[in-house]
Amino acid sequence: MRMFLSALLFLTLLTGCASVLDQPTVALATDKSPEEFAGCVMPKLEAQALNPSLSQGQRHYRISLTSAVAADKVIDAYKASVGSKVFVYERTVLAAEFEQAARDCV
Template sequence: MRFPLVMSLAALTLAGCASTPNSPSYTLSSSKTASDYAHCVLPKWQKEASGTTLSETQGHYKIVASSKVAADDIMEIYKASPGSKIFVYHRVPLSSTFGRNTLETAARDCL
């Protein structure tokens, strides 16, 4: 009886860690290629969050700014015609309530 309850709670906990919001915090477009845009944003995000990483697949870049006190911020950059399409997910709902977020500023600076 106790084992199924523990397993259910563990599964729910892990599912919560893997979930992403359905809609981005904001969407941007750039005339730069996805590669050029990603390599422009990466050092700016690394300056703000030292644990920032870049992963790349064909036509898609993902930048993750890890945080020790909040959920990760994620940027996904896709090839578009022309340029690129950018989706940013801020995991802290109040992150931009008190003025422009520094990660958002960096994202807009590279457009």
């Protein structure tokens, strides 16, 4: 029974690591389009020796930093009626450079 509970706890924790957070850490608004915003943030993250990946949808851009298990940090920039709405999702508490790159480009 103890082994079963340990395995269940491990799987529960692992599932939490594999999913993107539901609530953004930070929500921002900018006059830039999602494309312009992503073009500003990507070089800032690359200059900090981070390895961001960029994906594009019809109305949004997603910049993510992944670990071996999950996407730990995500910036979503969605097209708004004026400019963009930006949402930053972070798993780690000590991730100031990631959030700061988003704030610098607003």
